[in-house]
Amino acid sequence: MDIKQLRALLTIAETGSVTKAATLLHIVQPAVSRQLALLEEDVGTELFSRGRYGMKLTEAGEIFVEYARRALAELDRARSEIQPAEGVSGVVTIGLLPSTCDLLASELVAAVASAHPAVRLRLSMGYTGHLQNWLELGEVDAALLYDPKPSPTMRVQPLLEEKLWVVGRPEAGFRADSPLPLKQVTDGPLILPNSPHGIRSLVEQACAAAGIDMSIVAETNAMSVQKGLVLGGLGVTILPSIAIVDDVARGLLSAAPLSDEGLQRKIVLALPNTRRVAAAVACVVDILVAVMNEAVRSGKWTTARWLANESEPPYTKRSVNLDEALPE
Incomplete structure (x- = not known):
């Protein structure tokens, strides 16, 4: 063999x-x-x-x-x-959450190609459960996860926290400057992710704590289907702002942040505990974190709060200048 x-x-x-x-x-x-x-x-x-x-x-x-x-x-x-003297090389596979791909993928690929042309980048998209499993199996080198369950096979670093938003058709009249309580949202039909998706769990926990009954008209494990059902007038859904910022800007959907405490999701960076983190992986992770930080700082990642500076990061020994990493 x-x-x-x-x-x-x-x-x-x-x-x-x-x-x-x-x-x-x-x-x-x-x-x-x-x-x-x-x-x-x-x-x-x-x-x-x-x-x-x-x-x-x-x-x-x-x-x-x-x-x-x-x-x-x-x-x-x-x-x-085992790096050659002239620079970092190798294949690096990064796991991204579906809601983060549109905002991060292009910037990440461009920055890695510019800073480390000998690195071949692979992007795998999946929900937290899938990504955590792929990380543990060695099918991805690092991943963004939504509040994963603790595991001895990986170490995590909180990166940011963002509010959840109610999302409907334009005529629903949801506005970014008018937060709504969850009880007002659950009066009508809801379109939610399948269990045990992280957002579904958050919403269920919040409803149980407040004694709210939900009327779920449809469940799906595809975010595009989730938004498509809303566009079809079948109900409203709940998503992080990053997932709908373009749709709202184009007037396809309207959205408002939920005002209830606890309806925020935390995104963490996960790295394996069971194997060494290669130099190429460390370089790509540095760039990924820098891209995310810039998205929050510039306001592209709406209502997100950066957390990574609150504790010692396990992923980097240096900072990344995106102005130098990105091509002209």
């Missing part, structure tokens, strides 16, 4: 085709088939079922692919720790 065989396995699994895998790996098709055959001989079982519609992982193949992906990720991290 060697690295070439594992890369062949993962590429076939991703493409569903030996031919497509050969193209991506820049080798001839018989060589890919040979690598797969040797791997299957080594593990003692078929990893794919071959059919007229392509290659499909067997149950054994699905299990083995998970381990192969982690093994190659660890090797990539090892390479990134």
